[in-house]
Amino acid sequence: MLFAAKPFKQRTGRLKNRERRIDGRRAGHPASQTGSQAEKSRTPRTERQARKPAPARTENPAGEGSTARPMTRRTGERPVERVPVILESRGAGDFHLIDSGSGLKLEQYGPYRIVRPEAQALWQPSLPPAVWQKVDAIFTGDTDEDGMGRWKFPREALGETWPLSLLGIDFLGRFTSFRHVGVFPEQIVHWEWLKRQVEAAGRPVKVLNLFGYTGVASLVAAAAGAEVTHVDASKKAIGWARENQALSQLERAPIRWICEDAMKFIQREERRGNRYDIILTDPPKFGRGPNGETWHLFEHLPLMLDVCRNLLSANALGLVLTAYSIRASFYSIHELMRETMRGAGGVVESGELVIREGGLGRDGDGRALSTSLFSRWVPE
Known part of the structure; x- marks a missing residue:
């Protein structure tokens, strides 16, 4: 029911912008920080500033504030x-x-039917308008993934959160201001593989779950018996993940919740000689860490994967990358x-x-609605 892997003819890349946030975190995985997704600065330049030549870029490949190391x-x-x-x-659960x-797109999340923007849905709906009108929540506002908006509740006002379940994991759904x-x-297929x-x-x-967001993947792994390290730079995301851990009755599961810039964390793990059997990484297009560190996917992804390669154990089971928000x-x-x-x-x-x-x-x-790109290394 959950997935099928099949070849397809040449297909170009994703146009989806998934800078997930938790009331400031991007999604498609958001905009809060390096690990969640950060809000972009929208402050306009003055006319005088605009006339000044742009300074030369000397951005640290590991992110501002991080200690870079050369590529292997x-x-x-x-x-x-x-x-x-x-x-x-x-679908599942x-x-x-x-x-x-x-x-x-018209989706079912537990008891609620939800309508959200989806740029990839270029065709006409299959179901009649009457079905689309009988919904519980509609996201309105900025149609960009990193744009803020608000939720409308056509039937009755709904609470901010509600319970959901996938793959035996209980967690909270939440109506965030960034539509997520x-x-x-769509990550269900990776979670099934992980399990x-x-x-x-x-x-x-x-x-190791990098940019772990609200922790569903971490909880799936822990419930299956893994020792999990969950990293996200958003305090809100970590707090939400801990709520989900309690809902799933996995308080005693061996999960480390790390609120930190992902690049800093993995480079420190590399220096310490720590190793992992499975690494999941779901980076945003753009993000900002808790101390102002910046993340740009095209600039920093090569080094991130390079460090992740060195963090894999001798008997590693896989390295999984999911990429949203990129025109590639x-x-x-x-x-x-x-x-x-x-x-x-x-x-x-x-x-x-x-x-x-x-x-x-x-x-x-x-x-079939395309949602994201992925690449996965397995030792087979």
């Missing part, structure tokens, strides 16, 4: 490639995509992942995550 020069063969791959979700079209609700259901890897390992497994083909991150894992053997598989429309009965076979 990799040798050996690149891993076998498996492209293109579509990982498809048809309390979520499914009902319909989409005209730049919108606390979970990115299987941990349960089948037959040994202790250490998982999945081949960009695919080739970067293959270069990063040069000499490690295994397979790099890359492509897109999509969600299939299920209709009102959630068992339909509607159109």
Whole structure:
């Protein structure tokens, strides 16, 4: 029910801007900080400032305030490639995509039907207008993923949060001012994979979840038996994740909640010699850390993956990258992942995550809505 991997013909990249936030965090994974997604400065320049020549850029490749280290020069063969791959979700637990079209998507989150903007939905809706009008919440306002807006409740005023469940994990949905609700259901396919890897390992497994947002992936891993380190630079995200941990009755699970700039954290882990069996990283297009550190995906992603490669254990089970908010083909991150894992053997598989429309009965076979790019290295 959850996913199918299948080849597809040449497909260009994602145009989706997913700078997730928690009332200031981006989404598509938001805008708060390096690890969540940060609000961009919108202060206009004065006319006098605009006439001044721009200073030369000397940005630290590890992010402002971080201690950069040179890229590792990799040798050996690149891993076998498996492209293109579509990982498809048809929904699970309390979520499914009902319909989409005209730049919108109609979703079911537990008891609520929700309408949100979706630039990828270029077609016309399949269901009649009457269905779209019988909803509980509609996001209005800025249609950009990093734009603020507000929620309208056509039937009755709703509380800020409500309970949800996916893959046996209980957590809170939340109506944020950046259209997001606390979970990115297209990631279900990665969480299913993560759960299987941990349960089948037959040994202790250490998982590192970078830009971990509200912690659903971390809780899935912990419930399967992993020791988890969850990193996000947003205090709100960490607080929300801890609420979800309590809801899932996993207070005793071995999870470290780290509120810190992701680049600083992984470089410190590298120096300490710490290693992980599975690393998940879901970076934003742009982010800001708690001490003003900045993150730019195209500038900092190569170094991040390079450090993550060195954090993988000798018997690593996988390195997973999801990328939103970028105007690029999945081949960009695919080739970067293959270069990063040069000499490690295994397979790099890359492509897109999509969600299939299920209709009102959630068992339909509607159109596939593309949500993000991904690249995943596995040792097989």
